[in-house]
Amino acid sequence: MPSHVSLIAALALSGSAPVAAQPQVVDDVPAVTLRAPTPLPPEAGTPTGPSATAGATAGAGAGAGTIASYDAVGYASWYGDGLEGQPTASGAPFANARITAAHRALPLGSHAEVTSLDTGRTILVRITDRGPAVAGREIDLSTGAARLLGVADRPLAAVRVRSMTPSLADAAALDRGEAASPRLDTPDAVLRALRRQLPAVTPATRPPPPRATPMAAPSPRPGQGLLVQVAAFSSEPRAIEVARSFGGEVEPAGAIWRVRVGPFATLAEAQRTRDAAVARGYGDASILLQPSGAR
Template identity: 35%
Template structure:
């Protein structure tokens, strides 16, 4: 009898999950773990996917998508700590959520299926909503990107705490993400402070014309007085000119041929060694290492920041191909740089 009752309860649970109602939530891992185990590494395993389900006529199929990166809207829902609900990513898993309004980015642990109504991309707990700096009672545009944080950060989120916010998303990437979501983007140059005075066009002062050169009065030139014509001298009888022996022309010295100019050395081919693709520079080393794992890159310190790069690449073509892959992974500001 007891076994039959258990089977009946399990069947009812599966039927409720298949209906896709507001209470059809999948969470994991198993609640059989102790509180200590839930806060340790075992609390993240095994990850649960679950069967496809329907919300408002749309079928959602959970999948273990490692490079998940999407934009949509977030809503606030119940939940502990800095957690969230998602319709398709494994449970539990970790995502970076970015506000498309401010660029602020935080780490969130996904623990449940949802939202179970509407078309919003993710539901955030009050703690996550507050850390992201979103206004209460609203739907806000966000970016959700799956990540693989270090165990220290996982432990903090499993215990109900929060980890420091990530580096803010740069304005250029925010603009691209807003366009991807279909939001209107206002050019920065068109924004005029409401309280400030209207800008006054600068008055261009005409350049003074160069001063005219003063004309110098020319003194009248006196007319020359004609000199008296000399009397012609008597013409002497012509004396025959002596015949001179022809002077031999000097033998020209051979002019040495000009030394040939050395041919210009062939321009040394620009070495393409030392080409890298830099995804970004981070003040947090752990964050930089996380990004490096995502793009199979390396971390190097430069002053007070940690650079994440791939390479070196043997030529520009290989570097451009690597740049395209890094940008496709979500790092739109990545660029090709040379060592160091």
């Protein structure tokens, strides 16, 4: 690269005087371009989507596909209370303390880095489930992942989600239920640029406010269980997707499909599941008595 002195000399020889320096406005917020996700086949976004898809590359040592171009900002919620041991879309039982997440498009078994746009902290998660079921949310974190990221004290958090191929050691750590190696925090300047690209929070994205008055708890008879009705949908595929995410069942009722979970032997168990449903955006979730004769 020519030096500053040689550049001035060259301009002098050419007969052109150096142009006076113009004042410049310094903006310390860098331009950050998020990569558009690679188009996926329709089945990639279903609750039972494959572990790898066309347009995905195999993760080194991860044993699953990774969408190499996925990079998006949005809002993360978290889930887990009352769902311990319930089957996930990947087939593995849900483990609340593990560092996992639910996503609509990333292949099951793949990995992603999730960055808090408030603190810059970044963690590595494994995608084991489909979700979020609420429109306008980017990813659902397990409680363990939310705590590791430092967002378990709020219902929604602004995040960046990037697909990536983990090292063998990091993939093995997540498989054992441990956290991957620490990531470098994202600089404040980059966080500001990313926050500028966040979508607006809509009523559908925002968690519902708590009920003004507590619900009256049903009183089951001996041997009678309790059910949690998560929500009712006019779309059967949507109901099936939500039911799978909760480990529940779909019950048709005329032109609607009800998602119900249970039965539960105790009110405390049913209440935990209902609270988890409310935390995930289903503010009308309710506890019901199991119909007589039902199993």
